[in-house]
Amino acid sequence: MDATRDLVIMTRGLTKDYQMGSETVHALRGVDLEIRRNEYIAVMGPSGSGKSTLMNLIGCLDTPSGGEYVLNGQAVQDLDDDELARIRNREIGFVFQTFNLLPRASSLHNVELPLIYGGVGSAERRERAEEALRMVDLGDRMEHKPNELSGGQRQRVAIARALVNRPSILLADEPTGNLDSATSAEIMAVFEHLHKNSGQTIIMVTHEYDIAAHAERVITLRDGQIESLDADITVPHAVAQ
Amino acid sequence: MPLLEGLRLALSQIWAHKLKSFFSLVGVIIGITFLIAVITIVEGMNRYVREDFAGSIFGINTFTVVRRPSIQTGRTTEEQRRRYARNPRLTLHDVDVVRRSAPPGVTVTWDSDRGFDQVRYGERERKNIRVVGASEGYATVQGWEVARGRGLSPLDERRGLKVAVIGPDIAQRLFPAESPLGKEIRVGPYRFQVVGVFEKRGGLLGGIWDAAILLPFSAYDETLSRDPGKLDEISVKAPTEKAMNDAMSAVEGGLRADRRLRPARDNNFQLQTSSGLLSAWNKINNVLLTVLPGLVSIALVVGGIVIMNIMLVSVSQRTREIGLRKAVGARQSDVLVQFLAESSVLSLVGAGLGVGIGVGLARIVHALTPLPASTPLWSLGLAVALGVVVGLVSGVYPASRAARLDPIVALHAE
Numbered sequence: 292m293d294a295t296r297d298l299v300i301m302t303r304g305l306t307k308d309y310q311m312g313s314e315t316v317h318a319l320r321g322v323d324l325e326i327r328r329n330e331y332i333a334v335m336g337p338s339g340s341g342k343s344t345l346m347n348l349i350g351c352l353d354t355p356s357g358g359e360y361v362l363n364g365q366a367v368q369d370l371d372d373d374e375l376a377r378i379r380n381r382e383i384g385f386v387f388q389t390f391n392l393l394p395r396a397s398s399l400h401n402v403e404l405p406l407i408y409g410g411v412g413s414a415e416r417r418e419r420a421e422e423a424l425r426m427v428d429l430g431d432r433m434e435h436k437p438n439e440l441s442g443g444q445r446q447r448v449a450i451a452r453a454l455v456n457r458p459s460i461l462l463a464d465e466p467t468g469n470l471d472s473a474t475s476a477e478i479m480a481v482f483e484h485l486h487k488n489s490g491q492t493i494i495m496v497t498h499e500y501d502i503a504a505h506a507e508r509v510i511t512l513r514d515g516q517i518e519s520l521d522a523d524i525t526v527p528h529a530v531a532q
Numbered sequence: 533m534p535l536l537e538g539l540r541l542a543l544s545q546i547w548a549h550k551l552k553s554f555f556s557l558v559g560v561i562i563g564i565t566f567l568i569a570v571i572t573i574v575e576g577m578n579r580y581v582r583e584d585f586a587g588s589i590f591g592i593n594t595f596t597v598v599r600r601p602s603i604q605t606g607r608t609t610e611e612q613r614r615r616y617a618r619n620p621r622l623t624l625h626d627v628d629v630v631r632r633s634a635p636p637g638v639t640v641t642w643d644s645d646r647g648f649d650q651v652r653y654g655e656r657e658r659k660n661i662r663v664v665g666a667s668e669g670y671a672t673v674q675g676w677e678v679a680r681g682r683g684l685s686p687l688d689e690r691r692g693l694k695v696a697v698i699g700p701d702i703a704q705r706l707f708p709a710e711s712p713l714g715k716e717i718r719v720g721p722y723r724f725q726v727v728g729v730f731e732k733r734g735g736l737l738g739g740i741w742d743a744a745i746l747l748p749f750s751a752y753d754e755t756l757s758r759d760p761g762k763l764d765e766i767s768v769k770a771p772t773e774k775a776m777n778d779a780m781s782a783v784e785g786g787l788r789a790d791r792r793l794r795p796a797r798d799n800n801f802q803l804q805t806s807s808g809l810l811s812a813w814n815k816i817n818n819v820l821l822t823v824l825p826g827l828v829s830i831a832l833v834v835g836g837i838v839i840m841n842i843m844l845v846s847v848s849q850r851t852r853e854i855g856l857r858k859a860v861g862a863r864q865s866d867v868l869v870q871f872l873a874e875s876s877v878l879s880l881v882g883a884g885l886g887v888g889i890g891v892g893l894a895r896i897v898h899a900l901t902p903l904p905a906s907t908p909l910w911s912l913g914l915a916v917a918l919g920v921v922v923g924l925v926s927g928v929y930p931a932s933r934a935a936r937l938d939p940i941v942a943l944h945a946e
């Protein structure tokens with residue numbers, strides 16, 4: 292009973308096919324997943340195993356070919372475009388490997404973006420964006436443009452943007468993939484803090500064990516299917532194989 | 533997305549690509565410039581014709597007899613021009629014929645124009661003045677009011693007195709500190725005593741007459757006339773339009789009889805009315821107003837296509853941005869509004885520049901030529917509306933393409 296009430300994400304037999312000319316690529320072949328509030332999860336698996344596809348479905352950026360996806364008690368697979376946009380705006384914070392910041396906009400404006408589409412008035416928008424930037428330690432970089440920031444700072448702006456609308460889940464697809472190890476540690480510290488102090492639910496794709504080690508639970512994928520729902524990555528070859 | 537946000541974004545986007553934006557707007561700018569410039573001049577002309585020209589310069593219910601038309605309506609063929617040149621020049625004998633054949637109640641006046649000359653008083657001099665010799669009553673028929681002194685009288689004419697009524701510009705130039713009345717001015721070797729000064733007229737043709745000297749015809753004829761015994765026009769003013777029309781046929785018949793023209797032959801003189809000039813202007817006006825929408829539409833369609841292409845390029849260059857906006861919650865309609873706002877603001881900026889340049893051009897034309905200029909308010913509204921419509925129409929396709937982009941595909945675009 293308690294377990295289902297705390298469930299943020301539940302998928303049943305989730306599939307995703309891509310049509311490549313005459314060939315069909317089965318990127319996901321039936322994924323069953325349950326993720327509870329305030330879990331901190333790493334998703335691992337070989338390249339092409341379907342990690343990004345899964346993240347995109349969870350993040351409502353894409354719709355499944357089959358199966359069920361329930362997000363916060365709402366069946367998502369049948370929603371139309373506008374409803375999906377609303378969920379992306381309210382429930383999901385996405386952090387990308389390549390940051391995806393608007394190059395000409397200040398940190399502040401980048402962080403305000405989800406609030407604009409959320410219909411938040413400009414005064415509150417600014418206040419909340421400033422607060423989110425302070426939370427990732429960028430209180431002194433509000434007016435900087437992305438090209439005036441280091442890689443780690445850019446990713447922190449992206450995290451602030453993902454968090455500014457207080458989403459129920461934070462999704463990060465290889466958030467440290469473009470960062471060196473020192474900067475990666477900086478980002479992991481932010482995630483750690485969000486998880487411990489703000490009770491944020493975090494799902495993060497990575498192929499680095501030391502990054503995955505920050506998570507509470509590691510899910511592994513292989514060929515579009517769940518290989519393990521709680522992998523033991525202290526024995527690296529168990530995953531690498 | 534709130535419209536305000538869309539407009540703000542649009543302006544910053546346009547500002548970020550100032551040069552590209554400007555060049556993409558050339559079509560719209562040309563279209564609107566043309567629209568405003570033509571409307572401004574047509575409206576200015578119309579006002580002038582209505583308020584100034586038709587009434588006072590030419591005189592209401594007045595027609596003139598001339599050797600050849602002073603303003604050609606339509607195209608004059610080479611043959612017509614030769615025929616006009618064969619027409620005999622008007623003489624005082626023709627004045628008698630006109631007087632005799634015209635019904636009672638009309639006023640007949642005549643004049644001859646020496647063209648431009650210069651006038652002196654002592655050391656002072658005024659160039660480019662017009663010297664006109666005219667019968668008594670001419671100034672009244674032309675609607676010229678005397679401000680100081682008196683006008684020409686029958687006595688001046690009969691006695692061949694060397695007197696002159698001068699335009700206000702000449703009075704100001706030659707007599708800045710004293711009264712011109714009673715003073716002797718010189719045109720060439722001849723002296724004339726100033727007996728009056730005309731009221732200032734201003735305006736398109738009025739400006740010329742403000743620097744004119746009016747002499748009694750007899751004095752003019754024996755001094756300054758380039759062609760003694762000949763005159764340029766005979767004016768007939770009637771009390772009503774109907775009386776004018778009656779007088780016209782009577783005068784036509786009288787002159788034909790006097791010149792012994794057989795029924796098959798054309799007149800070897802011309803009758804002109806201000807309504808003839810008005811209809812000439814109306815013809816030009818109609819042509820302008822007929823071609824105007826066509827030319828403006830062509831420019832705007834071309835401008836719209838250019839904007840559409842610029843927007844398509846912009847959408848494809850900003851695919852990732854669109855993907856990101858969708859990823860953080862932009863709906864299709866938000867993206868649509870964003871790009872429609874951008875194309876509309878872009879086109880509106882073009883329309884604004886067009887209005888500015890159009891009004892500027894009309895001002896320049898106004899300053900360099902006597903053509904009046906008057907920009908009606910509705911034309912500005914029309915320009916703004918056209919700008920918005922062109923922007924919206926040319927933005928629909930690119931904006932809907934942007935709106936329909938798949939977020940994942942857009943995010944991974946290069």
Ligand SMILES: Nc1ncnc2c1ncn2[C@@H]1O[C@H](COP(=O)(O)OP(=O)(O)O)[C@@H](O)[C@H]1O
Pocket residue numbers: 309310311316317318336337338339340341342343344345
């Ligand atoms: N848009 C797409 N069109 C066709 N095939 C795709 C598309 N996206 C992913 N795939 C295929 O789906 C599979 C899973 O891809 P992905 O989820 O990106 O894997 P991962 O993130 O684990 O590397 C791969 O075989 C990939 O080639």
Ligand SMILES: [Mg+2]
Pocket residue numbers: 342343344
């Ligand atoms: Mg991937």
